[in-house]
Amino acid sequence: MVVDCMTRSFLVPRGSDVPLEIKIAEPALRAQGLSLTTWTSSFVLASLLHKLPVDFPPSSSPIQVLELGAGTGLVGLTAAALWNVPIVLTDLAPIVPGLAGNVKLNDSLVKDRVRCGSLDWAAPDNLTLQTGETYSADTSKACVILAADTVYSEEHPELLSKAILRWLDRGSSSRVILTYPLRVAYLDQIRQLWELLEAGGLEAIQEGREQASADDWDDEGLCEWSVWAWKRIQENGE
Structure with missing residues (x-):
């Protein structure tokens, strides 16, 4: 059950005089004990995207960009507006209808x-779109992953x-772009994430x-x- 809903407009820089205006609805999902909130790090990442060089080689994959833990979708929507490529926003199944609503907005x-679709990180071989269509990680790799x-x-x-x-995707242009607030309680987990990604190649x-304005956000403002x-790609140029 969805109760209450606030729609906010975020002005996201895109390297020109006129920023992108992304509209985001944030309903509270009381029945699932969840809420859709746009956190500081999402705005920070969205604001950085126009500065970060990305390259999309020809690909038959229906997923050029994959967002994990998309929440309200601010980051992925910004990427779609800037990069003009197919994007799939994923989160837990109860979050997906809210994501879809923000895509429509x-x-x-x-x-x-x-x-939009759901992706279980504990069993990440497949993701299921809201339409019911399923993508397999064996055949539908992403060139860019956002989180x-x-x-x-x-x-x-x-x-x-x-x-x-x-x-x-294993290509030389593939990138993972991460942003997270530097909350003291989770610094060890961030270090562990780095270690696991490095161990994975x-x-x-x-x-x-980046330091977000304390006037605009209640969350931790310092984000990395x-x-x-x-x-292998970087070292050998393969």
């Missing part, structure tokens, strides 16, 4: 480039890294920190971001 910006504020429990580093390594090729690529 921004239809004039993203057209038909964005789809913002997806590490907030002891289980998340292993689960998130498993999903990333399963769905990321990835390396951070760019990283930085990183861009990852396959080590």
Whole structure:
């Protein structure tokens, strides 16, 4: 059951004088004990996308960009507006209807480039779109994977890294772009995530920190971001 709903407009930089306006509805899902909230790190990542170089080689995959833990969809919607490629936003099944609603709110910006679905990080071989269609990680790899504020429990580093390594294409242009708030309680989990990604064959090729305005956000304002690529590709140019 959906109760209460607030619609917000986010002005996201895109490297020109006129920012993108992304509309986001944030309903409370009382029946599932969940809420859809746009966290600081999502806005930080969305605001960085226009600065980060990405390359999309020709591909037959229906998923050029995959967002994990999409929440309200701000990051993925921004990517769709900027990059003009097929994007799939994923989260837990109860979150997906809210995601789909936000895609519809921004239809004039993203057209038909964005789809929504559920992906279980504990069993990440397949994702199921809201339409019922299923994609397999064996045949539908993503060139870019996005994730913002997806590490907030002891289980998340292993689960998130498993999903990333399963769905990321092995090409030289493939990238993982992560952002997370530097909450003291989860710094150990962030370090563990880095270790697992490195053990899986990835390396951070760019990283930085951004401080969000305390006037605009109640969450931790200091966020760290990183861009990852396959080590083998970087070292050998294969």
